[in-house]
Amino acid sequence: MPILVMKFGGTSVADLDRIRNAAEKVRREVERGYDVIVIVSAMSGKTNELVGWVEETSPLFDAREYDAVVSSGENITAGLMSLTLQEMDVPARSWQGWQVPLKTTSAHSAARISEIPRDNIDQKFAEGMKVAVVAGFQGISPEGRITTLGRGGSDTTAVAFAAAFNAERCDIYTDVDGVYTTDPRITDKARKLDKIAFEEMLELASLGAKVLQTRSVELAMRYKVRLRVLSSFEDSDENSGTLVCDEDEIMENKVVNGVAYSREEAKMTLVSVADRPGIAAAIFGPLAEAGVNVDMIIQNISEDGRTDMTFSCPINQVARAEKAMNAAKEAGEVNFHELIADTDVAKVSVVGIGMRSHTGVAARMFKALRDEGINIRVIATSEIKISVLIDRKYMELAVQALHDAFELEKAS
Amino acid sequence: MPILVMKFGGTSVADLDRIRNAAEKVRREVERGYDVIVIVSAMSGKTNELVGWVEETSPLFDAREYDAVVSSGENITAGLMSLTLQEMDVPARSWQGWQVPLKTTSAHSAARISEIPRDNIDQKFAEGMKVAVVAGFQGISPEGRITTLGRGGSDTTAVAFAAAFNAERCDIYTDVDGVYTTDPRITDKARKLDKIAFEEMLELASLGAKVLQTRSVELAMRYKVRLRVLSSFEDSDENSGTLVCDEDEIMENKVVNGVAYSREEAKMTLVSVADRPGIAAAIFGPLAEAGVNVDMIIQNISEDGRTDMTFSCPINQVARAEKAMNAAKEAGEVNFHELIADTDVAKVSVVGIGMRSHTGVAARMFKALRDEGINIRVIATSEIKISVLIDRKYMELAVQALHDAFELEKAS
Numbered sequence: 001m002p003i004l005v006m007k008f009g010g011t012s013v014a015d016l017d018r019i020r021n022a023a024e025k026v027r028r029e030v031e032r033g034y035d036v037i038v039i040v041s042a043m044s045g046k047t048n049e050l051v052g053w054v055e056e057t058s059p060l061f062d063a064r065e066y067d068a069v070v071s072s073g074e075n076i077t078a079g080l081m082s083l084t085l086q087e088m089d090v091p092a093r094s095w096q097g098w099q100v101p102l103k104t105t106s107a108h109s110a111a112r113i114s115e116i117p118r119d120n121i122d123q124k125f126a127e128g129m130k131v132a133v134v135a136g137f138q139g140i141s142p143e144g145r146i147t148t149l150g151r152g153g154s155d156t157t158a159v160a161f162a163a164a165f166n167a168e169r170c171d172i173y174t175d176v177d178g179v180y181t182t183d184p185r186i187t188d189k190a191r192k193l194d195k196i197a198f199e200e201m202l203e204l205a206s207l208g209a210k211v212l213q214t215r216s217v218e219l220a221m222r223y224k225v226r227l228r229v230l231s232s233f234e235d236s237d238e239n240s241g242t243l244v245c246d247e248d249e250i251m252e253n254k255v256v257n258g259v260a261y262s263r264e265e266a267k268m269t270l271v272s273v274a275d276r277p278g279i280a281a282a283i284f285g286p287l288a289e290a291g292v293n294v295d296m297i298i299q300n301i302s303e304d305g306r307t308d309m310t311f312s313c314p315i316n317q318v319a320r321a322e323k324a325m326n327a328a329k330e331a332g333e334v335n336f337h338e339l340i341a342d343t344d345v346a347k348v349s350v351v352g353i354g355m356r357s358h359t360g361v362a363a364r365m366f367k368a369l370r371d372e373g374i375n376i377r378v379i380a381t382s383e384i385k386i387s388v389l390i391d392r393k394y395m396e397l398a399v400q401a402l403h404d405a406f407e408l409e410k411a412s
Numbered sequence: 413m414p415i416l417v418m419k420f421g422g423t424s425v426a427d428l429d430r431i432r433n434a435a436e437k438v439r440r441e442v443e444r445g446y447d448v449i450v451i452v453s454a455m456s457g458k459t460n461e462l463v464g465w466v467e468e469t470s471p472l473f474d475a476r477e478y479d480a481v482v483s484s485g486e487n488i489t490a491g492l493m494s495l496t497l498q499e500m501d502v503p504a505r506s507w508q509g510w511q512v513p514l515k516t517t518s519a520h521s522a523a524r525i526s527e528i529p530r531d532n533i534d535q536k537f538a539e540g541m542k543v544a545v546v547a548g549f550q551g552i553s554p555e556g557r558i559t560t561l562g563r564g565g566s567d568t569t570a571v572a573f574a575a576a577f578n579a580e581r582c583d584i585y586t587d588v589d590g591v592y593t594t595d596p597r598i599t600d601k602a603r604k605l606d607k608i609a610f611e612e613m614l615e616l617a618s619l620g621a622k623v624l625q626t627r628s629v630e631l632a633m634r635y636k637v638r639l640r641v642l643s644s645f646e647d648s649d650e651n652s653g654t655l656v657c658d659e660d661e662i663m664e665n666k667v668v669n670g671v672a673y674s675r676e677e678a679k680m681t682l683v684s685v686a687d688r689p690g691i692a693a694a695i696f697g698p699l700a701e702a703g704v705n706v707d708m709i710i711q712n713i714s715e716d717g718r719t720d721m722t723f724s725c726p727i728n729q730v731a732r733a734e735k736a737m738n739a740a741k742e743a744g745e746v747n748f749h750e751l752i753a754d755t756d757v758a759k760v761s762v763v764g765i766g767m768r769s770h771t772g773v774a775a776r777m778f779k780a781l782r783d784e785g786i787n788i789r790v791i792a793t794s795e796i797k798i799s800v801l802i803d804r805k806y807m808e809l810a811v812q813a814l815h816d817a818f819e820l821e822k823a824s
């Protein structure tokens with residue numbers, strides 16, 4: 001039997017009615033001839049309740065106990081989903097992470113999956129079970145304790161199962177009906193994509209499109225797991241949603257496929273840094289150690305042995321970055337006149353694998369922004385994306401202008 | 413180190429404040445020099461919520477999935493209790509049933525404990541851990557699935573751990589401060605007992621004193637586990653609560669130690685049964701098969717080959733008993749004129765191990781009831797108790813009269 005993995009997020013299993021709705025979708029895939037592995041999240045709100053209790057009990061909690069408590073939300077959904085399927089006469093049973101066992105590292109609350117042995121579930125499929133319902137987000141450490149996978153853990157669980165079981169596809173059911181060219185709240189011209197390449201999805205996910213967690217897309221890309229994002233709340237068929245797949249599967253290949261944005265950016269400038277070999281390492285080493293996620297980096301040309309160094313980071317890491325830089329200054333590792341934090345910026349990016357073989361994308365982007373009178377503060381490029389920092393007040397205008405400029409409302 | 417088992421029921425861990433209060437009691441025992449095994453129930457209300465979801469999802473639920481869902485309540489408390497203790501600088505960690513592993517039979521939702529290996533927990537004690545927090549009510553089946561122990565499962569878990577670890581005592585923290593000579597709501601002369609023998613506690617528990625589940629007392633008696641019942645909500649010392657122990661430990665030995673009652677009784681009479689050898693088996697066989705818990709049985713003398721047969725059973729099993737008897741009549745297995753169900757009765761019992769060596773207890777009981785004008789419908793006796801069925805309206809009066817007659821307000 002071909003195997004299909006189906007993952008339902010918290011809003012898709014928020015109450016018994018929604019679990020029934022999700023189970024109905026599973027039943028239909030069983031009727032289509034699949035053996036199905038269902039990965040479930042906790043009912044929405046459950047995990048937050050549990051996390052709240054842990055944090056109130058112990059602000060600096062033991063992550064092993066955190067994991068033991070927080071993982072119970074998924075266990076509840078898994079049992080209820082299995083019961084719901086049984087009520088529909090679909091042979092099903094639930095698995096908690098340790099029962100599979102989904103083996104992970106010992107990094108509690110942020111564990112990495114190390115192995116998913118197939119034996120237990122394969123045996124049940126051979127005995128006639130049609131659906132294995134697996135509690136997402138959790139596993140078991142080499143020490144036999146419960147681990148959780150951290151943010152995006154349930155998506156990652158789903159992709160890992162799809163890889164381990166050579167699933168035909170991994171369907172991620174969520175509260176949106178697919179991946180859009182940009183946020184439909186910003187422009188009603190936003191268009192749902194039928195397909196998107198892993199690399200593009202990665203850029204869109206990490207740039208603020210919250211549909212899929214970066215980590216699960218990375219894993220899908222590595223193991224070539226075909227991922228589909230679709231809505232739990234709409235009828236669906238084989239063509240619903242957006243397929244995230246290898247670029248070879250995509251015929252159209254537009255130059256730009258999406259416009260992403262992020263409001264959560266800050267621009268930090270070290271003014272008049274004493275320039276010398278190794279100065280970048282002296283700055284970004286301490287920032288990395290302090291856990292600051294530096295994104296864009298710009299170094300101006302040097303004058304009289306001094307330069308300005310600008311970088312961007314998430315807005316909630318500004319204080320941490322300042323502390324790290326001031327400490328480095330006091331320790332004599334870095335010499336600068338001033339550190340200016342500009343928290344009034346936003347990042348806007350255009351993404352597309354077609355950029356690799358097309359020139360002129362940057363020019364077209366800059367022109368579109370210029371035509372709207374939007375000043376670009378910082379530019380950064382990669383093989384398949386171009387990002388700019390601009391004043392936050394222009395963010396929506398910029399997204400709209402770029403969506404128009406690259407004609408993303410058109411299907412090809 | 414001597415080992416102490418402490419068990420906290422649902423109301424004792426109902427919220428984070430109460431968990432902190434319970435943890436404080438654990439900390440004090442650690443300071444007194446114990447290694448402690450704490451058994452926790454689910455926060456009160458949690459299990460009902462989970463059971464409600466399961467029953468709504470699937471009225472004839474798969475008990476394996478029921479167990480997987482319902483056991484999560486205890487897991488949450490175990491993690492939170494461990495975190496709370498860690499916050500108090502008490503080295504603690506949580507165990508879920510399968511981690512111990514607490515091995516059970518495969519009888520899901522009513523599993524029996526088969527083995528509790530000590531290795532894992534002993535090793536952690538040897539490494540300096542002071543408190544093992546164990547999720548009560550659950551274990552793991554030979555097939556590797558989660559089981560629950562059914563009603564009273566957390567008390568039973570506690571006693572089983574006390575037996576396996578040769579604990580000095582098993583303290584059951586609950587919302588009452590001990591075992592009383594009778595229900596204090598019925599007479600304010602009710603007195604808390606300092607000690608009570610296992611056998612007496614068993615009779616009191618099964619007769620309606622809801623402090624301890626019968627099953628846990630049976631287990632404690634078999635393994636001679638000294639059980640103490642005491643309140644979570646009062647300061648306690650070594651003499652608090654009531655100690656349930658071997659009768660050898662009890663010096664006083666009054667003839668009667670308690671008066672129990674039950675409102676939930678019904679009196680069933682099969683009128684004019686054709687009497688023949690084997691008739692009792694023909695009646696009580698089908699009742700047992702139908703799951704009717706027959707308590708007292710009275711057979712009148714036979715006249716003209718016919719007799720009346722009276723028995724008592726829980727009031728909510730009357731319909732089941734009637735169905736079983738009518739089926740037996742139709743099948744020609746039993747011949748009777750009429751089945752009369754009297755649901756307007758109550759059972760009142762006096763209990764005391766001293767009865768074994770004292771005569772005249774029954775006479776004193778019957779006189780006390782007669783003096784109040786209370787008519788006795790049915791009498792049943794065992795080695796250490798005498799029970800009567802009376803009209804329900806006299807129940808409170810009977811309890812008060814018997815409490816007075818046996819001078820239970822006096823300590824010895």
